[in-house]
Amino acid sequence: MSYDFETLFPPVGHRFWNSIAERGITDPGVISYGVAEMKFPLCPEVKQALHDCADAGYFGYFGDTEYSARVCDFYARRHGWMAKPEWVIQTYGVVLAFSIAIRAFTVEGDGVIIQSPVYNPFFNEIRANGRRVIDNALVRKGCRYEIDFEDLERKASDPRAKMMILCSPHNPVGRVWSKEELQRISEICLRNGVIVVSDEIHNDLVYAGEHHVFASISPEAEQNCVICTAPSKSFNIPGLVTSNVFVPNDELRERFKVEVSRSIGHFLNISGVAAASAAYEKGCDWLDELREYLRGNAECFYSLVAEKLPKAWAPKMEGTYLAWLDLGFLGMDESELEKFLIEKAGLFINMGNMYGEGGKGFIRINIACPRRYVIDAVERLAKAVNELDIKD
Numbered sequence: 001m002s003y004d005f006e007t008l009f010p011p012v013g014h015r016f017w018n019s020i021a022e023r024g025i026t027d028p029g030v031i032s033y034g035v036a037e038m039k040f041p042l043c044p045e046v047k048q049a050l051h052d053c054a055d056a057g058y059f060g061y062f063g064d065t066e067y068s069a070r071v072c073d074f075y076a077r078r079h080g081w082m083a084k085p086e087w088v089i090q091t092y093g094v095v096l097a098f099s100i101a102i103r104a105f106t107v108e109g110d111g112v113i114i115q116s117p118v119y120n121p122f123f124n125e126i127r128a129n130g131r132r133v134i135d136n137a138l139v140r141k142g143c144r145y146e147i148d149f150e151d152l153e154r155k156a157s158d159p160r161a162k163m164m165i166l167c168s169p170h171n172p173v174g175r176v177w178s179k180e181e182l183q184r185i186s187e188i189c190l191r192n193g194v195i196v197v198s199d200e201i202h203n204d205l206v207y208a209g210e211h212h213v214f215a216s217i218s219p220e221a222e223q224n225c226v227i228c229t230a231p232s233k234s235f236n237i238p239g240l241v242t243s244n245v246f247v248p249n250d251e252l253r254e255r256f257k258v259e260v261s262r263s264i265g266h267f268l269n270i271s272g273v274a275a276a277s278a279a280y281e282k283g284c285d286w287l288d289e290l291r292e293y294l295r296g297n298a299e300c301f302y303s304l305v306a307e308k309l310p311k312a313w314a315p316k317m318e319g320t321y322l323a324w325l326d327l328g329f330l331g332m333d334e335s336e337l338e339k340f341l342i343e344k345a346g347l348f349i350n351m352g353n354m355y356g357e358g359g360k361g362f363i364r365i366n367i368a369c370p371r372r373y374v375i376d377a378v379e380r381l382a383k384a385v386n387e388l389d390i391k392d
Contacts, residue, residue: 003286005293006370009041020348027346031373034350036171036322038236038368043286046235049278053271064273071244074280075229078204081213087248089260090268092241094201097228098165099125101197104259105252106131106162113155113164113194115147116356117324119171122199123356126165134161137358138173144315145173149184156192164189166198168214169206169319172355172364176209176318179217186214186221195252196225204234204287207295208318215248223249226256233320234287235279236368242272294321297367297374304375308382321368324352328361330385337361345384347377 010016012028020032031039068085075081091097102112108130114122115136126133136152138145155161166185169176177185189196198214215222227246232238247253260266279287298317305314305325313326332340334353341347341363352362367374 001289001293003044003289005040005290006372007041008039008370008373010039023342023348025342025346025348029376030346030348031369032348033365033367033369033377034348036233036366036368037238038290038321039366039370039373040236040290040368042237043235043279043283045282045286046237046275046278049274050271053274059270061267064268064270064277067273067277068244070277070280075213078284079211079213079216081216083215083246084248087246087253089245089247089253089256090273091243091245091260092264092269093232093238094199094228094230094243095121095125096263097226097243097245098122098197098199099129100259100263101195101226101228101256102126102129102131102163103263104255105195105197109160110163111155111158111161113152113161115167115170117172117352117359117362118167118355119199120354120356122165122167132160134158135356137356138170138175140315144318145170145175147177147181147185149188152185153188153192156188156194161192161194163195163197166196166214168198168200169202169211171202171320172322172324172350172352172359172362173315174317174320174322174324175315176206176211178209179212182212182214182217182221186217186224190220190224196221197228198225199228201228201230201233202320203229205291205294205321206319207291207298208316211319215246225249226252231276231279235275235283237272237275237279240269240272240275242269242276244276293371294368297321297369297371298323300371301365301367301374301378304378304382308378309385321366323365323367324362325365326362330361330388332361334360337363340384341381344387345380347380 068088072083111132111134112126113134134155139148203211214225230243247256311329350364352359
């Protein structure tokens with residue numbers, strides 16, 4: 001490989017790791033498998049762009065008039081989606097984007113459909129804005145999750161349901177939705193007057209199947225959606241809070257812009273734009289190597305789980321870098337399981353219940369780290385489990 005994915009970054013001792021020490025984990029070999037950011041050195045082309053930005057010494061209000069065209073060119077090359085620059089609106093992060101969409105397209109008391117277990121800010125932003133969560137819970141079938149379309153039809157037909165926040169690819173269950181599945185979602189939502197806000201932040205990190213931008217499904221889908229994207233997961237720059245929101249429909253875009261103006265004004269993050277531009281224009285070779293390395297990490301993880309934790313269940317990761325693991329066989333409640341993971345396995349991991357009722361007994365493991373740490377995580381967990389006296 002031309003790029004370095006074997007060096008842990010930031011290194012142990014960096015202030016990033018203080019959160020582990022605060023939880024009582026003092027082993028210097030333990031890393032965080034929680035928050036969804038990668039533990040690799042930054043893409044060199046992105047790093048150089050930030051150096052160049054600092055050297056230029058300008059951090060004012062200037063907007064890059066060519067930036068939206070660069071974003072569209074990237075999506076044309078990587079995903080075959082021909083978006084228009086005038087569709088692009090920047091926000092400070094994808095979470096803020098769907099919070100803005102909630103306020104732009106619904107009123108207090110309206111319902112917003114989600115598909116749990118799902119990224120916890122979906123719940124938080126809906127409730128914080130005085131809207132009601134409508135849960136079209138995913139169904140566990142075989143080695144993956146599927147959509148309960150009958151339930152989705154029923155819940156979308158509720159006259160209070162005005163919006164659906166789709167997670168595509170899905171965090172944390174790792175599904176990459178097929179074109180057929182997305183078409184059915186679109187048809188149901190169109191039939192019932194439900195706007196689709198598609199969180200596609202992991203769209204470059206797909207290992208099985210193909211990512212389909214929701215707006216590319218059909219002309220009708222294009223006019224009934226908001227596409228939320230960012231370079232943050234693909235290029236590991238979440239702290240630069242630069243996100244690209246596509247709103248193809250003229251009327252929806254104007255409503256979204258009005259709420260953007262109320263929420264954050266028109267200012268851009270000049271460092272974030274510089275980093276994102278470099279990522280989109282020069283970082284694709286790095287991204288390709290990253291994806292292959294993460295594919296290898298996923299294969300390593302599932303092979304080790306099958307060998308060392310045969311009672312656990314993990315759906316195959318089709319996309320993202322977040323493994324989803326069912327430890328329900330341990331028979332522990334959430335507080336017991338978290339204590340066990342920290343004190344016995346020495347693992348700092350996101351607990352599954354934060355993603356909804358269907359996440360109880362699960363953990364979410366970030367495998368975007370040097371492979372030796374993926375191996376270490378499974379071995380630590382297996383050792384701790386084997387030391388328990390578990391009745392069949």
